[in-house]
Amino acid sequence: MARTDRLMRLMDALRRTAGPVTAQVLATETGVSLRQLYRDIATLRAGGALIDGEAGLGYTLTEDTALPPQSFSQLEIEALVLALSGLDQLADPALTRAGQDAMARIIATLPDRQARQAMNTALRSFRRPDDRPPVTIDMDLMRQAIWDEHSVTFRYTDLKGRVTEREVWPLAMSYGEGNLMLLGHCRTRLDYRMFHVSQIEDLARGTESFRPKRVALVREFAQTRPAPDRR
Amino acid sequence: MARTDRLMRLMDALRRTAGPVTAQVLATETGVSLRQLYRDIATLRAGGALIDGEAGLGYTLTEDTALPPQSFSQLEIEALVLALSGLDQLADPALTRAGQDAMARIIATLPDRQARQAMNTALRSFRRPDDRPPVTIDMDLMRQAIWDEHSVTFRYTDLKGRVTEREVWPLAMSYGEGNLMLLGHCRTRLDYRMFHVSQIEDLARGTESFRPKRVALVREFAQTRPAPDRR
DNA sequence: CCCCTGCTGACAATTCCTGTCAGGAGGATT
DNA sequence: AATCCTCCTGACAGGAATTGTCAGCAGGGG
Numbered sequence: 001m002a003r004t005d006r007l008m009r010l011m012d013a014l015r016r017t018a019g020p021v022t023a024q025v026l027a028t029e030t031g032v033s034l035r036q037l038y039r040d041i042a043t044l045r046a047g048g049a050l051i052d053g054e055a056g057l058g059y060t061l062t063e064d065t066a067l068p069p070q071s072f073s074q075l076e077i078e079a080l081v082l083a084l085s086g087l088d089q090l091a092d093p094a095l096t097r098a099g100q101d102a103m104a105r106i107i108a109t110l111p112d113r114q115a116r117q118a119m120n121t122a123l124r125s126f127r128r129p130d131d132r133p134p135v136t137i138d139m140d141l142m143r144q145a146i147w148d149e150h151s152v153t154f155r156y157t158d159l160k161g162r163v164t165e166r167e168v169w170p171l172a173m174s175y176g177e178g179n180l181m182l183l184g185h186c187r188t189r190l191d192y193r194m195f196h197v198s199q200i201e202d203l204a205r206g207t208e209s210f211r212p213k214r215v216a217l218v219r220e221f222a223q224t225r226p227a228p229d230r231r
Numbered sequence: 232m233a234r235t236d237r238l239m240r241l242m243d244a245l246r247r248t249a250g251p252v253t254a255q256v257l258a259t260e261t262g263v264s265l266r267q268l269y270r271d272i273a274t275l276r277a278g279g280a281l282i283d284g285e286a287g288l289g290y291t292l293t294e295d296t297a298l299p300p301q302s303f304s305q306l307e308i309e310a311l312v313l314a315l316s317g318l319d320q321l322a323d324p325a326l327t328r329a330g331q332d333a334m335a336r337i338i339a340t341l342p343d344r345q346a347r348q349a350m351n352t353a354l355r356s357f358r359r360p361d362d363r364p365p366v367t368i369d370m371d372l373m374r375q376a377i378w379d380e381h382s383v384t385f386r387y388t389d390l391k392g393r394v395t396e397r398e399v400w401p402l403a404m405s406y407g408e409g410n411l412m413l414l415g416h417c418r419t420r421l422d423y424r425m426f427h428v429s430q431i432e433d434l435a436r437g438t439e440s441f442r443p444k445r446v447a448l449v450r451e452f453a454q455t456r457p458a459p460d461r462r
Numbered sequence: 463c464c465c466c467t468g469c470t471g472a473c474a475a476t477t478c479c480t481g482t483c484a485g486g487a488g489g490a491t492t
Numbered sequence: 493a494a495t496c497c498t499c500c501t502g503a504c505a506g507g508a509a510t511t512g513t514c515a516g517c518a519g520g521g522g
Binding site for chain 2: 001003004043046047072073074075076077078079080082083084086087094095096098099101102106143173
């Protein structure tokens with residue numbers, strides 16, 4: 001790892017000095033021949049760093065790409081932006097807002113050029129939120145219950161129109177078929193169930209606590225019904 | 232830089248998987264012999280990464296040393312996980328993979344408790360990838376063209392079954408109606424068009440460059456047809 | 463007991479890295 | 493113009509590092 005290490009020190013040296021630095025100085029500082037230093041500079045440039053080299057003057061670091069490892073790749077940013085844009089369709093304003101905040105925070109840590117491009121590489125979704133039934137229940141209460149590992153009670157209308165009262169251990173939110181769904185362990189049926197959030201009414205905090213079983217339960221569920229493979 | 236690069240990919244692979252991974256799997260994934268993988272693991276450990284290796288089971292990443300820690304609220308993490316899970320539906324393996332890597336990297340910077348919870352707060356989507364037409368074109372080429380601000384040509388079958396040859400300035404990818412879409416400026420029609428990626432055939436690099444107009448074009452498009460309000 | 467795994471050592475082949483030498487081209491100073 | 497300083501590139505050979513193969517040990521789980 002001597003090389004990688006040296007390249008890091010070279011970047012540090014470039015960052016440290018404001019004005020142009022000659023290759024000779026950098027070569028001495030990194031303990032390498034002049035020829036090799038030119039090669040190292042070439043390597044850094046290939047890695048995305050914008051290093052301005054002017055004959056008769058020296059090197060100036062124009063833009064710091066911090067090299068792939070520490071940050072996100074272009075493709076990863078694209079995936080994030082694209083994915084977050086899908087949240088608009090979930091009709092859960094708090095969640096959408098949180099997603100935007102998170103994205104903004106991530107973008108804030110990006111190098112300038114990458115950040116500006118990121119905003120325009122992927123677009124927000126074009127489907128209007130009104131397209132799907134609005135979420136009427138208190139999602140904050142639901143999230144709180146999931147987080148606290150505490151049961152909830154609600155009235156549920158299933159796909160065939162049957163209405164039932166249920167007490168459920170809320171395990172996780174999911175995004176299936178373009179709808180916001182709740183995965184829960186139904187205390188009445190004693191089995192895992194997926195609920196369409198839009199079909200839930202009269203949500204209230206229940207009396208049971210299932211701490212700290214949630215992680216185990218979710219894992220059991222995942223094993224019972226394997227999710228689509230990841231690759 | 233082949234080695235350094237491979238070590239990064241190895242870290243990504245370790246971050247991505249929750250449970251123990253065997254050395255053989257990692258070796259295959261990073262394209263290296265089993266022996267070399269053990270050496271690579273040793274290198275990462277020497278570099279400070281805490282990788283737990285148990286005989287008969289596999290490797291588990293205990294602690295990550297990369298990336299400055301970013302703090303996210305519980306809700307933000309939930310939004311990220313939920314959003315990223317939607318990528319599975321896009322049938323673009325590279326993008327899905329990038330999303331997983333990015334998520335893993337974010338989670339790696341989280342405090343332990345928060346991280347463990349995050350993995351289970353939201354579930355991956357349950358819709359199987361096969362549900363939608365697979366992406367047949369070379370998305371890498373498309374992304375490259377967007378990034379390079381260079382035109383592309385392709386044959387397009389519209390919703391009414393009409394087939395046309397087009398040259399387009401690709402502006403951005405979008406995720407609308409649950410499908411992967413391309414926003415482009417059609418050079419034939421001289422107007423903005425949305426294309427369903429699954430309807431694109433014979434994608435090739437075109438002859439026109441539109442540098443550096445992309446940002447301006449996307450902005451103009453956004454003003455012309457306002458996206459659903461963001462709040 | 464077996465199998466599956468993590469882990470280590472040795473060795474040869476190969477690849478990669480590096481220093482040296484020899485130039486070319488552009489800017490700044492005289 | 494002349495000169496110096498610099499960035500930059502190519503070729504080549506010695507050396508260092510990386511890697512695959514082969515061999516063996518140790519620990520967990522059935």
